[in-house]
Amino acid sequence: xxxxxxxxxxxxxxxxxxxxxxxxxxxxxxxxxxxxxxxxxxxxxxxxxxxxxxxxxxxxxxxxxx
Amino acid sequence: xxxxxxxxxxxxxxxxxxxxxxxxxxxxxxxxxxxxxxxxxxxxxxxxxxxxxxxxxxxxxxxxxxxxxxxxxxxxxxxxxxxxxxxxxxxxxxxxxxxxxxxxxxxxxxxxxxxxxxxxxxxxxxxxxxxxxxx
Numbered sequence: 001x002x003x004x005x006x007x008x009x010x011x012x013x014x015x016x017x018x019x020x021x022x023x024x025x026x027x028x029x030x031x032x033x034x035x036x037x038x039x040x041x042x043x044x045x046x047x048x049x050x051x052x053x054x055x056x057x058x059x060x061x062x063x064x065x066x
Numbered sequence: 067x068x069x070x071x072x073x074x075x076x077x078x079x080x081x082x083x084x085x086x087x088x089x090x091x092x093x094x095x096x097x098x099x100x101x102x103x104x105x106x107x108x109x110x111x112x113x114x115x116x117x118x119x120x121x122x123x124x125x126x127x128x129x130x131x132x133x134x135x136x137x138x139x140x141x142x143x144x145x146x147x148x149x150x151x152x153x154x155x156x157x158x159x160x161x162x163x164x165x166x167x168x169x170x171x172x173x174x175x176x177x178x179x180x181x182x183x184x185x186x187x188x189x190x191x192x193x194x195x196x197x198x199x200x201x
Contacts (some may be wrong), residue, residue, distance in 0.1 A: 026071060028197075029138035035199055038138050 006034045008052050011027040023047055077130040079154050084126060088119035103116060120179055142193050149192050150185025 009019050009030075016034070020027040023044070032038035032052065033048075049056045082159045095112050098104050104112050127147065158178045164170040 024135065026136045026139055029136055031199070032138050032197065036142065037197060041137055044137060 001039045001063060002036055003033065004059050004061075005030075006020065007010075008054075008059065009034070012052075022051055071134060071136055073130055073135065074139070076133065077126055079127070080126040081123065084122045087122075087123040088116060091119065092116040117176070120176070123183070142197070144187030144192055145196075146186055149189030150182045153185035153188060154182035155157040157181050 005019075009016070014022075016027045016030045020030045023030070025044070027040070029040075032042055045056050045060060049059055052059065091122050098112050099109060131140055131143060134143070143201070158181075161170060161173055165172060
């Protein structure tokens with residue numbers, strides 16, 4: 001799934017490891033989500049959205065909308 | 067395994083312990099049974115003892131899957147296990163038919179768990195290829 005996670009992370013000046021620690025996941029997970037190779041579960045998507053103070057749809061692009 | 071989460075470290079520790087126990091029990095069983103030092107029910111017990119750590123390996127994988135909090139790492143191991151299962155079941159099916167038609171010799175049943183563990187290696191390769199970052 002396309003997403004704006006990398007951009008948001010960069011705006012906060014966080015490395016993948018920084019974000020991984022804040023989300024309590026591995027750096028590999030952050031990398032896989034950022035590159036669209038892995039779609040997070042709904043609880044993890046909420047956690048990401050809450051961390052950045054956004055709605056889920058502000059970060060993740062609906063597959064039906066490209 | 068995939069990465070050094072605390073669950074992965076516990077898994078690795080369990081696997082090392084099981085491997086040591088397996089080696090000790092296997093050598094003991096071979097020694098006792100080849101020399102007919104045990105018979106009857108005791109022989110059955112001694113014969114099955116080396117199998118238990120192997121069963122433990124499956125248990126260790128199951129425990130890792132329940133303990134790992136990182137869903138992406140869990141997904142990787144599930145995929146790895148599916149590849150291993152597909153390989154082992156395919157191997158068992160093909161060999162079984164060919165053996166049934168007397169085209170291949172009899173193969174002991176514990177060959178299939180061994181192939182399954184080999185399949186985990188193949189699954190790791192599949193993960194490596196699929197999870198490579200796009201250039």
